[in-house]
Amino acid sequence: MGAVEHLKTLCCLGLPPESAMVAVTPLLHKIIPHGGTRIALFAPDGTIGNGYSENPETAAHLREHLWRFMDDSLGLASLMVPEFHAVGIGWALHRQGRSYLESAYYREVEAPLDSCWVLDAMFGDAGRTFAGTNLTRPRSARPFTVDDVQSLDRLRPWLAHAFRRSNSRNARQEDEAPISVAGAPVRSGQMILTAHARLVHQTAGLEEWLRNLMGEPGNYTSYVPVSDSLPAPVLKLLRQITGATNGTSNTPPRMRISTAYGVLTLEAKWLVPSGTLPADAARDPKSCLISVMIELREHAIAHAARMLRESGATPAQTKVGIQLALGKTKPVIADKLGIQLSSVVDVTKKLYQNLDVHNSAELRPVDIHSGIPILRKV
Numbered sequence: 033m034g035a036v037e038h039l040k041t042l043c044c045l046g047l048p049p050e051s052a053m054v055a056v057t058p059l060l061h062k063i064i065p066h067g068g069t070r071i072a073l074f075a076p077d078g079t080i081g082n083g084y085s086e087n088p089e090t091a092a093h094l095r096e097h098l099w100r101f102m103d104d105s106l107g108l109a110s111l112m113v114p115e116f117h118a119v120g121i122g123w124a125l126h127r128q129g130r131s132y133l134e135s136a137y138y139r140e141v142e143a144p145l146d147s148c149w150v151l152d153a154m155f156g157d158a159g160r161t162f163a164g165t166n167l168t169r170p171r172s173a174r175p176f177t178v179d180d181v182q183s184l185d186r187l188r189p190w191l192a193h194a195f196r197r198s199n200s201r202n203a204r205q206e207d208e209a210p211i212s213v214a215g216a217p218v219r220s221g222q223m224i225l226t227a228h229a230r231l232v233h234q235t236a237g238l239e240e241w242l243r244n245l246m247g248e249p250g251n252y253t254s255y256v257p258v259s260d261s262l263p264a265p266v267l268k269l270l271r272q273i274t275g276a277t278n279g280t281s282n283t284p285p286r287m288r289i290s291t292a293y294g295v296l297t298l299e300a301k302w303l304v305p306s307g308t309l310p311a312d313a314a315r316d317p318k319s320c321l322i323s324v325m326i327e328l329r330e331h332a333i334a335h336a337a338r339m340l341r342e343s344g345a346t347p348a349q350t351k352v353g354i355q356l357a358l359g360k361t362k363p364v365i366a367d368k369l370g371i372q373l374s375s376v377v378d379v380t381k382k383l384y385q386n387l388d389v390h391n392s393a394e395l396r397p398v399d400i401h402s403g404i405p406i407l408r409k410v
Contacts, residue, residue, distance in 0.1 A: 035062040038337070039187065041347045043194035045333055045354070049073055049163065050292035052194040053084040054218055055334035060167065064183050067173065068147055070094075070166040073195065078116045078161075082244075084293065088219055088237025090145055095239075097141050107137035108150060108166070115164065119156040121188065122181045133171075142168070151176040153184050155192040163195035215335020218294065220327040224303065227322060229262055229270055241326055242266075244291055265289060266324055269300040273322060294334075297327045332358070336395075349383040352376055356383075357395040 039059040047055060053071040060069055070090060072083035085091055101107035114120070132138055133148070142148060147168035155163040167184070169176065221235035234242075245263035265287060273285035285300035302308070303321040330338075336354045345353055355365040362380065366373040384390060 035059045036187075037347055038341045038350075039063065040190050041341075041350050042334060042337055043190040045337065045351075047194065047331055047334060048292040049195045049197055050082055050084065051294055051331035051334060054293055054328075054330055055337070056191065056194065057084065057086055060165075060187075063187070064151070064167060064180050066151070066167040066169050066176075068145065068166075068168045070168070071163065071195075072165075073163050073197070074116060074161055076160070078113060080112075082292070086219075087145065088221065088235070088240075090237070091240040092237050093145060094141070101137045101141060104135070104137050106132055106135035107141070108152075111152070112164075115152060115154050116161045119154045119159065119161050121153040121185055122151065143171075146170045149173065149175040151180055151184060153188060153191075155188060155195050157192060157196060162197060163192070165191070215294070215330035215332055215338070218328045218330050220325065223266065223324040223326070225262075225266075225270065225322050225324065227270070227274055227320060229267060231262070232321060238326065241296065241328065244293065245289065245296065265298055269298055269324055270322060273300040273302065293328060294331045295329045297329065298324060300324045343387050345383060345386065348379050349386070352379045353383050353395060356380065356392040359392070 036059075039056055042052065042055050042059070050073075057069045057071070060066075068085065068087050068090065070083065070085045073081045075081050083091060102110065102112075104110055138148070142150075145168070147166075148171035149169040151167040153165050153167075154161045155165075167176070167180075219241075221238035221241065222233075223231065223235075223238065224233040225231055242263055245265055269285050269287065272283045275283070287298050289296045289298070301323050303323050304312075329335075333354055336357045337350050340350045340353045351369060352365055355368065360368070362376045363373055366376045369376070387395075389395065
């Protein structure tokens with residue numbers, strides 16, 4: 033299955049929009065070669081809400097600088113309002129002249145991200161925009177062309193379907209994707225703190241995931257100060273790791289949290305010299321630091337679809353295989369997909385033959401602590 037067909041399959045799986053953004057990003061790179069992808073969800077008033085970029089520093093940089101250029105005629109941000117109302121595509125292409133390259137917007141916003149040429153697209157339905165994307169290329173690369181615009185335009189109906197918000201659908205999806213099931217790591221970061229919860233250092237770009245843990249919406253159109261408080265899950269981990277060393281807690285200092293983007297895993301460890309006993313660290317916690325690793329793993333269904341594609345499954349086999357991997361029976365799959373039971377049986381038989389497996393138990397979802405890969409042969 034090619035990248036375009038796989039993207040179309042992903043867009044029809046009913047993933048939460050945030051998980052869909054994570055899943056389609058690598059495919060957009062294959063379909064339209066570019067340097068960076070930014071995807072954002074829009075509120076009805078046109079403000080930018082949640083978003084995703086594979087560059088961990090992009091979101092924090094844009095949050096810090098973009099709002100200052102909302103009224104700059106040479107800035108990409110000034111085009112957001114007409115784009116939003118027009119559900120348009122390609123509006124940024126005409127900004128690629130010399131005046132744009134010499135503008136304060138380019139120097140302060142795009143140049144530090146090594147992005148210069150920008151291809152925009154908005155996604156909506158019935159005249160209402162609910163998502164948008166920027167595909168960027170560095171200044172050293174060739175600008176986007178008409179062919180690139182047309183390629184992205186052909187994907188718009190599928191991406192619009194994937195990014196459309198549907199609370200009832202997402203609620204069902206969360207029930208089908210248990211919190212203990214997750215895909216491969218997508219991004220990771222680290223916080224270093226004292227035992228008294230004072231932040232010493234954190235990985236660049238980690239702020240967005242901390243906001244997600246705290247339930248704070250994204251906002252790139254006005255100034256938002258950096259929060260100096262820690263999310264409740266991080267504080268809970270600190271209590272667990274200090275309690276485990278002094279004997280007041282038996283809970284391992286790790287947790288997993290289901291979010292719209294996928295599963296966030298958090299794990300705390302003492303930063304002490306090799307060979308140091310935990311009890312020694314507990315006796316003098318002021319002298320020790322604690323590392324909290326935060327990792328985003330792709331949605332289980334997106335992971336299953338990717339692995340099935342890489343194993344040579346067709347779109348029909350992928351849809352059935354995902355349900356099998358999540359433990360669904362054939363009658364339930366037939367009802368869910370709206371197809372005949374005989375069709376499910378036929379597709380399942382061909383899928384097993386292609387993958388050289390014998391039953392659905394061999395399509396095992398990954399466990400985020402054991403690391404068992406999906407589609408593992410037993």
